[in-house]
Every structure is written in C-alpha cells, then in structure tokens.
Amino acid sequence: MALILKHFSKLSRGYIEAPPQSSSDFYSTVDCTYIITVYMGYGVEVQVMNVNLSEGDKVVFEDVGHGENTVLANESILMRGLVVRSHSNQISIHFHSARSQVGSVLLRYQFFMLSCVFPQRPLYGDVSVNSLHSGGEAFFSCLNGYKLQGPNVLTCRNASTPYWSGKEPHCLAACGGLIKNVTVDRIISPGFPNNYSNNLTCHWLLEAPEGQRLHIHFEKVALAEDDDRLLIKNGNSINAATLYDSYEVEYLPNEGLLSSSRHLFIELTTDATGTSTGIAIRYQAFAAGHCYEPFVKYGNLTSSDNTWAVGAVVEFSCDPGYTLEQGSVTIECVVLNNPQWNETEPACRAVCSGEITDSAGVVLSPNWPEAYDKGQDCIWGIHVEEDKRIMLDIQVLNIGKNDLLTFYDGDDLTAKVLGQYGGSKSHFKLYTSTADVTIQFQSDPATNVYGYGNGFIVRFFEVARNDTCPELPEIANGWKSTSHPELVQGTVVTYQCYPGYQVVGAELLMCQWDLTWSGDLPSCERVVSCSDPGKVDHSRRVLSGPHFTVGSTIQYICNKGFTLSGNSLLTCFNRGSSGPKWSQKLPRCLPETFEPCSHPGTPTYGIPSSNKLYFQAGDTLHYSCLTGHQLLGESVLHCVPGHPSQWSGLPPVCKGKEIQPDPGQLQLHTVPKGIWHQYAQIKFHVHNLFIIYMRISVEKKVTKNSTAKSSPFSFHPITLGIST
Known part of the structure; x- marks a missing residue:
C-alpha cells in the first residue's frame, strides 16, 4: 500500500500525475493526496489533461482554504478538458485505488486572481463597483428621498477567500x-x-x-x-x-x-x-430672478437655458408607454411680479387604452408603476407594417387572480385569442400571425390588488415573417382575391361568385399559425332564392313563407305614429343570369306630423326659457323663478305628440322663499355669518315715497372645530326709496 502526501506551495503553475508512475508499479493499493497552495487573493485552477481510471478508482477535488472542506468535483464527472476552480487559495486532490490495475490522471494547475462576490444592490438604491478583486471598492447610494443605513463604501479584503469589509447597507425613508x-x-x-x-x-x-x-x-x-x-x-x-x-x-x-x-x-x-x-x-x-427647475415624472424635458432664467423655454416629452396629460407641452419663464412659468408643467401617465403605430414600444398597465384601479376595461391596438408581424415580450405580469389580460391576434376583439392570463406569471413571449394585435385588460370591480409594481409591462417589436400556407385553387363559377401574395400567416383569401351564383361554405379563409387554412374550400352554386332584405325601423313584416324562394312576398306594416314611404309589398322574382332579386327597394317608416302645442303661460315671478307662441311635438320648455322665489312643480314641460299635441303637465308656481339680505343695506349693525330667515316684509307707499320694513333673524353657523352653540340675532331693517 502506498500513502503519498505532497504540498505544492506558492508555485504559479505545474503538472501533477496521480498516482506517480513508480508507486503504481509496486503497490496494489494507492492513496495519494496533493495540496496546492497559492498566495492570498489568488485561487487554483486545475485542468484535466488526460484521464484513464480503472473501475473503483476514486478522485476527489476539495477546496480546503477557508476552514470547511468543500467538494468541487469527483471521478464521476472527470473527462479530458474539464476545468476545476477553487474558491480560496488552497485546493486538495485525493486519488485512491485498491485494485491491481491502477488507473491514472494527468492534471495541469495554475493560479488565478480571486474576487469578492458582487454586493447586493439595496432596495430603492444602487451600487457601483470599481473592482471585485482585493482592494476593490463598492459604492452604495439611495434613490431621492431615501437615506442610507450603513456604510456607503465597502472594500474587498484579501484573504484565503476574499470578502467585503462589512454588510451591505439599506435604503430607508426617514x-x-x-x-x-x-x-x-x-x-x-x-x-x-x-x-x-x-x-x-x-x-x-x-x-x-x-x-x-x-x-x-x-x-x-x-x-x-x-x-x-x-x-x-x-x-x-x-x-x-x-x-x-x-x-x-x-x-x-x-x-x-x-x-x-x-x-x-x-x-x-x-x-x-x-x-x-x-x-x-x-x-x-x-435663486432670485430665475424660475424654479420644472419637473415631469416619467418624462423628459429640454430647455433653451438650464439656469431657468427669464426667457427660458422648456419642452416636455414622456417616456415610452406614457401619455402627456394636462398642462402644456411648452412653457416659458416670464416676468410678472416675480419670474414664473407661463403655464403649468404637464403630467405623464400610463393611460387606459390607445392606438399605437410604432415599430417598437411598450404598453403599461394604467397608472404604472402604481396600482391600477378597480373595474377598468382598457383596449390597446398595435399596428405595424403589413408584411410584418409582432413579437410581444411580457416582462412583468402581476395582476389579480380575477383580473384578465387578453391578447387577440388581429385588430379587434373578434380575432383569435393568442393568450389570456390572470394572476402572476414569469417572463414570456408571444408572436402574432398578422401585422395587428389587440390587448385588452379588465380589472375586477372587487379586485384587492394594491401597491407599487402591481400590473404589467408588455414590450412589442416588429419582426419579419418567414412562413407561408399552401396555394389555394380557383373555384368553378367564381374567383378569389388574396390579401398578401406570399400567403404568410394571417393572409386572408376571399372567394366570390359570378352573378346568379352564391358562395356555399366559408367565403374567407385565413392562413393559421400551423400553416393550415382556417376552413375547407368553398363552392359556387346557382342562386334559387332571394337574400333576406332586412327589417325596417319602426315596423313589422309579414312573410308568405319560411324561405325567400322565387314568388315569395314580404309585406311591411308601420307602427302606430309612423307612415309608410315606398312600397309595402316586395316580391322575389327571377332576373335570369343575375339571379333572383326583390321587386322593390325597402320602404321607410317616417314619423307622423303632429299639431304644435300652444305656449302654456308664464307663472307670476316666473321666467320661461322661450316666449314663442307654438312648440313642435317633442319640444321642451324650461321654467325658472326670479330671485327670492322658489319653484314648485315641474321645471321642464314636454310637448307630447298627439291629435292635438299636449303638454306633459301644468306650468309651475313661483313662491316667495327665505332670503339672504345684502349685509351692506343693514347699517349700524355687524352682520354675522349664518343662516338668514325673513319672517315678514311690509311695503308702504306715501305719494312718491315707499317704505319697506322687514323682520330678519340670523342663526349663527357653528364651525367644524367650534364647541359654541348657535344663537339667533334679529334685525328690523327699513329701506326708503322714491318710486318712479
């Protein structure tokens, strides 16, 4: 048995053969460990140059430089060309074989510079890094209105595994x-x-x-x-x-x-x-002598003078997806008492609905990035060049589970549905088959989605088409017309018939997503009946039979109050090669002529909206009262058609009411604010003089925060005048 432990310290590069050729010749069991150590701030990269393992051989790569051993790779994934990198400045390679036929691996190693992991960006803030290597710095900042809690600079420190000098800060609103x-x-x-x-x-x-x-x-x-x-x-x-x-x-x-x-x-x-x-x-x-710097949220501005001095002209525009509302597109700094803008700055808002003809852009949920409102029904139409189609990139979709975002493959809501979504969904894309797409967003009147960032972001791009449907044949006794010569997805073929023939089947065929036509080929057959001529407003019709075959009739009868203009009876007859036709054009039912209403009269102290003598049927007459009088009854009368026509009611009555006297006429008194009540008014005439005596009571109002009770004040003003 051979036990081998080798250290490779501070060497920039080299080769390792495991096991050494000499040991594999004499021992049936081989256990080798190789430890490679480089300078702090650097790591070890090992590349497999050759591998020839026997069954049961074990090879393990471990990172051992940061206190806890971490397995980086083993024999199960070893192949020629594999590269293994450490996270610290030290790596261990262990080879073990217990068989007579010992395998081998040839490894090449070299050092590389380690780096700190990229620091986490604070919520409502940002981070920029000049270097992730030892000595590099990360700079933190917050969006306007937020304050940094923690260090604004962190330094990448050198160690067996480089690390940042502290925890990332947070951005909070104070x-x-x-x-x-x-x-x-x-x-x-x-x-x-x-x-x-x-x-x-x-x-x-x-x-x-x-x-x-x-x-x-x-x-x-x-x-x-x-x-x-x-x-x-x-x-x-x-x-x-x-x-x-x-x-x-x-x-x-x-x-x-x-x-x-x-x-x-x-x-x-x-x-x-x-x-x-x-x-x-x-x-x-x-500063004095200048206007303040204008501002538009979700938009941009250009100025002729960035010091905002008198005479500066500013023009506003909105970010993609936003629309300019209220205010003025252009404002100017002018002098009145002090320098000020001659118009209010506009606002940029993500609006509900719109028609878009740009080749690229974005559709945002209403009020984005703030929450949309309840019970909205918004429709956007996007239109690009006819020989193109549209790629929809749905980057954000976070709406209520009962809210719906629907994409239609065409220019209205009757087109094929590309997709319908509710709730939340990760990033995805859709492609239209035509040059038009309709987007509809419907929010539930009872939606409970609130807060910042709830809604959707849909970016769109014009893209080329590269697919076609098979050619369609001509049909007997008819012809076809094609919306696009290349029969790309979305192309519509329209079939029409010669006079005396009609289309049986689908008149329009569309090239679909799967490059098939939307229906079977139609045919042209001889017409044996008239088409339904339709209904006439304010009438009913009597049919001679359930079908409009040659010889059948339709009679139109006008409703009460309407008279017929034209022929009431239509007959279906054969006109030869052109096919069956109706004998007459559709009649019309016109309103009868009625007698006018006479003027109903003017009430005392009343004012009619018109003093003409006669009013046509359907006209209205409005009444109001002179100041100091109250209208009792209907303020609007209608001339109801008939023989004769009559008013819908009697004229109203104008009755004296409580008044608010002019405080300027109450001399020698301080007039309190409150509710005025006039209880009496007497007018005397003595030759050319007239005297008006009034008793007036005032009840003082109680303000919202006041605890005082109301108290009455009485006045007895007298007015003298000369009558003429």
Whole structure:
C-alpha cells in the first residue's frame, strides 16, 4: 500500500500525475493526496489533461482554504478538458485505488486572481463597483428621498477567500429631519412606496441657501380617509402661515407650491386606524430672478437655458408607454411680479387604452408603476407594417387572480385569442400571425390588488415573417382575391361568385399559425332564392313563407305614429343570369306630423326659457323663478305628440322663499355669518315715497372645530326709496 502526501506551495503553475508512475508499479493499493497552495487573493485552477481510471478508482477535488472542506468535483464527472476552480487559495486532490490495475490522471494547475462576490444592490438604491478583486471598492447610494443605513463604501479584503469589509447597507425613508442647503431632492413617507405605519408624527424642515426660495412638486399624496393629515407651512415652524392642508384642500395644485422665504415646514400625522401609500414630494431651491427647475415624472424635458432664467423655454416629452396629460407641452419663464412659468408643467401617465403605430414600444398597465384601479376595461391596438408581424415580450405580469389580460391576434376583439392570463406569471413571449394585435385588460370591480409594481409591462417589436400556407385553387363559377401574395400567416383569401351564383361554405379563409387554412374550400352554386332584405325601423313584416324562394312576398306594416314611404309589398322574382332579386327597394317608416302645442303661460315671478307662441311635438320648455322665489312643480314641460299635441303637465308656481339680505343695506349693525330667515316684509307707499320694513333673524353657523352653540340675532331693517 502506498500513502503519498505532497504540498505544492506558492508555485504559479505545474503538472501533477496521480498516482506517480513508480508507486503504481509496486503497490496494489494507492492513496495519494496533493495540496496546492497559492498566495492570498489568488485561487487554483486545475485542468484535466488526460484521464484513464480503472473501475473503483476514486478522485476527489476539495477546496480546503477557508476552514470547511468543500467538494468541487469527483471521478464521476472527470473527462479530458474539464476545468476545476477553487474558491480560496488552497485546493486538495485525493486519488485512491485498491485494485491491481491502477488507473491514472494527468492534471495541469495554475493560479488565478480571486474576487469578492458582487454586493447586493439595496432596495430603492444602487451600487457601483470599481473592482471585485482585493482592494476593490463598492459604492452604495439611495434613490431621492431615501437615506442610507450603513456604510456607503465597502472594500474587498484579501484573504484565503476574499470578502467585503462589512454588510451591505439599506435604503430607508426617514420620518422627518432637518435638511439644510437644499438643492434638489424629495421627501417620502416611511415605507414608501408601500403603506406607511400608524401613529406617526413626522416633521421636515427645509432650508434653502441664503437669498433663495423653495418650490415643491407633489409627486404622490395618498392618505387614509380618516384623520391622517399633511400640512405645509410657509416658514420654519408649525406656527407659520399654511400653504397646504389636506383637511381643507381636496385637490393637489398641479403647479406645486412656492415659499416666500428660504424655509418650508412639512408635517405628516397618521392615526391608529387606516394606512395608505403616503407622500412623495419633490423640493428644490432656486435663486432670485430665475424660475424654479420644472419637473415631469416619467418624462423628459429640454430647455433653451438650464439656469431657468427669464426667457427660458422648456419642452416636455414622456417616456415610452406614457401619455402627456394636462398642462402644456411648452412653457416659458416670464416676468410678472416675480419670474414664473407661463403655464403649468404637464403630467405623464400610463393611460387606459390607445392606438399605437410604432415599430417598437411598450404598453403599461394604467397608472404604472402604481396600482391600477378597480373595474377598468382598457383596449390597446398595435399596428405595424403589413408584411410584418409582432413579437410581444411580457416582462412583468402581476395582476389579480380575477383580473384578465387578453391578447387577440388581429385588430379587434373578434380575432383569435393568442393568450389570456390572470394572476402572476414569469417572463414570456408571444408572436402574432398578422401585422395587428389587440390587448385588452379588465380589472375586477372587487379586485384587492394594491401597491407599487402591481400590473404589467408588455414590450412589442416588429419582426419579419418567414412562413407561408399552401396555394389555394380557383373555384368553378367564381374567383378569389388574396390579401398578401406570399400567403404568410394571417393572409386572408376571399372567394366570390359570378352573378346568379352564391358562395356555399366559408367565403374567407385565413392562413393559421400551423400553416393550415382556417376552413375547407368553398363552392359556387346557382342562386334559387332571394337574400333576406332586412327589417325596417319602426315596423313589422309579414312573410308568405319560411324561405325567400322565387314568388315569395314580404309585406311591411308601420307602427302606430309612423307612415309608410315606398312600397309595402316586395316580391322575389327571377332576373335570369343575375339571379333572383326583390321587386322593390325597402320602404321607410317616417314619423307622423303632429299639431304644435300652444305656449302654456308664464307663472307670476316666473321666467320661461322661450316666449314663442307654438312648440313642435317633442319640444321642451324650461321654467325658472326670479330671485327670492322658489319653484314648485315641474321645471321642464314636454310637448307630447298627439291629435292635438299636449303638454306633459301644468306650468309651475313661483313662491316667495327665505332670503339672504345684502349685509351692506343693514347699517349700524355687524352682520354675522349664518343662516338668514325673513319672517315678514311690509311695503308702504306715501305719494312718491315707499317704505319697506322687514323682520330678519340670523342663526349663527357653528364651525367644524367650534364647541359654541348657535344663537339667533334679529334685525328690523327699513329701506326708503322714491318710486318712479
């Protein structure tokens, strides 16, 4: 028995023959171990130059340089040319044979430089590496609004197995903070784009450089419908003037908000109940005499002046898959009181439906990357060159299990279905057979899919066709026409017949995916009956029999209120070579002529929409009342057709109602805000003078946060005037 242990240290390259030729000649059992060690930061590469093993021979390659032995390969996979690499600076090769006929292997080894594994990119951040070898560095950063938690630089350290100097950092959204020397960045709520947590109170104080002001743009504000609140103050504390309060303002200002000084104070508070996505607010500082830098999410802009001085012109465009909405495509920095943009910046949104004629592009789920809405039915049509087809690359599909994304192989919803999907599915591709594809997305009205990144991304590309269906023959007593001369997938062949003959079978045949035609060959047979002439609106018809053979008749009878124009009776007769035809064209049923309605009159203190004397059948008349009077009855009357025509009801009545007097007429009194009630009004005439005496009561309104009870105030204003 031969036991052999050999060390190869710090050698850059060499050969190993296992077992050595001398030992295999004298021993029936051979057990050899070879250990190759190179410098720290390097690994060992072993290539099998020749292999000739006997049955039962064992060969094991192990990585032994990092404390725990790891099997890299064994005799079961050994073949000439195989390359085995270590993960550390040390490798062990063990050869064992217990037979009289000992096999052998010839190995070549050399060193190579080891590297650290590529570090994990933080969620909502990025990483860049200048080298993965010893001494190389990895640099970490976060997206705007997120703060790095952990080291921003890691170094690849030299060892038997190189490693990074620390754990990869994370990117988190902070709940508040003081942000000095503001340039351009954004504030996001903790957890964004996922939901924020309950019972938060976050304060952010933005401070621009001296002499500059601040502008903020609302990228996203989604608060739970309870007591969650967003406040923005025009100063450096909660006591400053309010610029925005989510309690008071239902809609976000598209143009954003401007500070009057170098500070803005932002507060987000959440209660213990519901949650939502939260906020994403972009902020920036800008110098006096300039406009703020414009912004469009999911889009791009070009400017004539990147300092945004007066006269700068900016043009906007959207990323693929997005559509420009609201605002203006072009804006200009102008001077009014202060430099400002003459129009609001537009918005880029992934919209529901559209027609696309580009050779390549992308279709996104509505509102992507944010969640789509419930109960949507969206249709996109994609059209490329007629001699091409479309490759659909579905890169993301993450929708509700009851939501549907359907692909139709044609230009409408009647085309063949390429595929229909719901729920989640990994990356896949589809190919159309024609130059058109229709995509339909339907979301369940009760869908429970929420959150960032739920939806789909479908990229499309125009591709060539390289397949054809077999040639179709001509048919007797007819002819054919072809939509494409090469009979590629999607080609349609149309068969037509000579006069007096009709197509029996499929008139249209399509070249399908499997390069077969969609139906059997049709034929042309002599026509022995008329075609169905169709129905006439506002009528019924009487048939002489179940089929429209030569000699059969159809009689049309108009409904009540309509009169016949044309012949009521049609007869099917034979016209020789052209085949059976109907004797007449279809008649029409026209509305009868009715007498007009007379004007129903004008109520006292009332105003009619028209004072003409007569109204035609079907006309409407609207009524309203003078100020201070209430309309009782129907405000709209209809002239109902008949002999004679009549109004649908009586004119309404205008009755005096509670009024709000003009506070300017109540002299020597402070007029409270509230609900006014007029209880009496008396008018006296004395020669050319008139006196109006009114008793008025006011009930004071209670504000939302007030605990005071309502209290009445009484007034007795007197008005003097001269009648003419």
